[in-house]
């Protein structure tokens with residue numbers, strides 16, 4: 096797709112976050128096809144809607160939907176919004192929509208997603224999009240954004256991949272669709288910085304029975320554990336070559352204090368009985384940090400706890 100042009104986009108994993116991107120990009124004039132599973136019939140009848148934090152709505156009365164990836168056909172871009180627990184489905188869901196030049200964009204949390212895409216499609220451009228966006232699917236095809244202003248996304252190319260050539264056009268299309276987008280020269284560093292928040296706050300809030308972030312921030316012992324987890328991740332990131340400064344821990348704690356009772360996506364999964372993304376968000380960082388000699392006792396305990404749930 097040329098700068099300023101419109102892309103043909105497939106959304107594979109049209110849940111909360113995938114639908115958020117798809118609805119915004121469709122409204123901006125791109126040709127977006129959504130792969131749906133359980134939501135297919137209700138969305139066929141009622142369409143899709145995005146309810147923004149101030150109650151404003153973006154409505155797609157008749158979105159282009161499919162319940163089989165073959166019906167979507169090859170796309171210019173494919174946005175992957177599956178939970179990482181479903182990454183084993185890449186090999187069946189993606190080949191029908193991915194052509195030789197299709198840009199693959201993973202909007203998933205955690206480690207290993209871009210790599211899994213590159214393993215299947217070694218010659219395709221791959222971009223990781225790390226979302227500081229908070230959305231929830233309250234009914235089929237009905238997505239609620241609960242971060243005022245919607246937050247933002249950080250995009251970066253996977254190492255050794257031609258995704259770099261697509262960052263500008265991707266940023267431009269996202270911005271034009273109302274998705275605030277920053278570029279990063281190091282997807283790895285951005286991932287480890289994001290893990291510094293996801294590990295303590297997605298993990299501890301589940302481990303204590305599915306609570307908001309204030310339950311961790313407001314309890315001295317849990318707060319100390321959250322800081323210790325952040326430090327373990329930061330040091331692992333440093334050992335892997337990502338220069339994350341010590342002050343970043345304080346910055347994230349200060350930011351989280353402002354959130355009030357925020358329910359991380361893992362808490363919503365846990366409360367709804369969905370599988371937790373333990374591998375991508377917790378176990379892979381533990382393995383990667385340990386492999387470069389960083390002691391991660393708090394993360395080890397957290398993984399053991401999450402495995403028992």
Ligand SMILES: NC(=O)C1=CN([C@@H]2O[C@H](COP(=O)(O)OP(=O)(O)OC[C@H]3O[C@@H](n4cnc5c(N)ncnc54)[C@H](OP(=O)(O)O)[C@@H]3O)[C@@H](O)[C@H]2O)C=CC1
Pocket residue numbers: 107108109110111112113130131132133134176177178179181184188202203204226227228229230231232360372
């Ligand atoms: N929600 C958020 O605010 C944020 C989420 N993230 C990350 O984004 C990723 C997606 O999260 P989220 O959108 O919340 O997850 P959801 O569970 O809402 O979405 C996942 C979607 O994948 C679909 N799916 C699963 N299996 C198939 C299949 N075989 N065929 C077709 N569709 C399938 C599900 O369909 P079905 O409904 O039928 O199960 C569901 O719609 C995760 O990695 C998460 O950590 C990151 C930042 C914020």
Ligand SMILES: CC(C)(CO)C(=O)C(=O)O
Pocket residue numbers: 204226227228229230246292293297358359360361
């Ligand atoms: C970015 C954040 C904190 C939600 O926007 C998230 O990653 C999550 O809830 O899992």
